[in-house]
Amino acid sequence: xxxxxxxxxxxxxxxxxxxxxxxxxxxxxxxxxxxxxxxxxxxxxxxxxxxxxxxxxxxxxxxxxxxxxxxxxxxxxxxxxxxxxxxxxxxxxxxxxxxxxxxxxxxxxxxxxx
Amino acid sequence: xxxxxxxxxxxxxxxxxxxxxxxxxxxxxxxxxxxxxxxxxxxxxxxxxxxxxxxxxxxxxxxxxxxxxxxxxxxxxxxxxxxxxxxxxxxxxxxxxxxxxxxxxxxxxxxxx
Numbered sequence: 001x002x003x004x005x006x007x008x009x010x011x012x013x014x015x016x017x018x019x020x021x022x023x024x025x026x027x028x029x030x031x032x033x034x035x036x037x038x039x040x041x042x043x044x045x046x047x048x049x050x051x052x053x054x055x056x057x058x059x060x061x062x063x064x065x066x067x068x069x070x071x072x073x074x075x076x077x078x079x080x081x082x083x084x085x086x087x088x089x090x091x092x093x094x095x096x097x098x099x100x101x102x103x104x105x106x107x108x109x110x111x112x113x114x
Numbered sequence: 115x116x117x118x119x120x121x122x123x124x125x126x127x128x129x130x131x132x133x134x135x136x137x138x139x140x141x142x143x144x145x146x147x148x149x150x151x152x153x154x155x156x157x158x159x160x161x162x163x164x165x166x167x168x169x170x171x172x173x174x175x176x177x178x179x180x181x182x183x184x185x186x187x188x189x190x191x192x193x194x195x196x197x198x199x200x201x202x203x204x205x206x207x208x209x210x211x212x213x214x215x216x217x218x219x220x221x222x223x224x225x226x227x
Contacts, residue, residue, distance in 0.1 A: 042218060103160065
């Protein structure tokens with residue numbers, strides 16, 4: 001069965017370190033998204049991609065970057081981790097251009113920056 | 115400022131019908147309304163999507179009035195396994211006509227025996 005997987009599921013890192021969260025999907029979807037989820041804010045879009053070599057900024061993109069070298073993967077990099085980036089991160093993919101459609105989410109990565 | 119509004123929490127009992135309403139002023143003409151369900155330590159899962167009037171699938175119904183400024187997710191005969199957070203999702207055009215997707219803060223539904 002097709003799926004979307006995130007790794008690691010849990011990560012603790014120190015302030016200032018570079019961290020990369022992996023996202024891999026086997027749906028063969030062109031569209032992939034990264035969200036963060038925090039209490040009181042719901043889900044907020046960080047970055048998204050509509051295909052290989054395409055990346056776009058979401059509403060909370062500062063301090064994050066993504067790259068899309070193939071259809072299956074969209075890794076999220078925190079250039080210099082900050083305590084404000086402690087959160088649960090979700091990757092999603094969808095078959096259509098906009099994220100306001102049926103998207104398939106990963107299990108999430110809980111990141112703690114100390 | 116465009117936003118969606120949902121009740122923070124709801125309580126119900128097994129076998130009852132549950133209706134969760136989401137308000138979404140300034141919804142864009144071409145936007146659909148989508149609802150997701152989320153269990154603890156899991157990603158959101160798609161439930162249902164609609165544009166206007168009524169949509170029904172095997173797990174829920176979605177009612178959207180003519181003005182589309184709100185929507186109601188209806189869960190028939192809930193069970194304990196329906197205890198979860200339910201999110202309403204719509205897209206907005208802000209003042210600069212840039213598209214921005216707004217997730218609601220979610221409604222935490224507790225189903226009691």
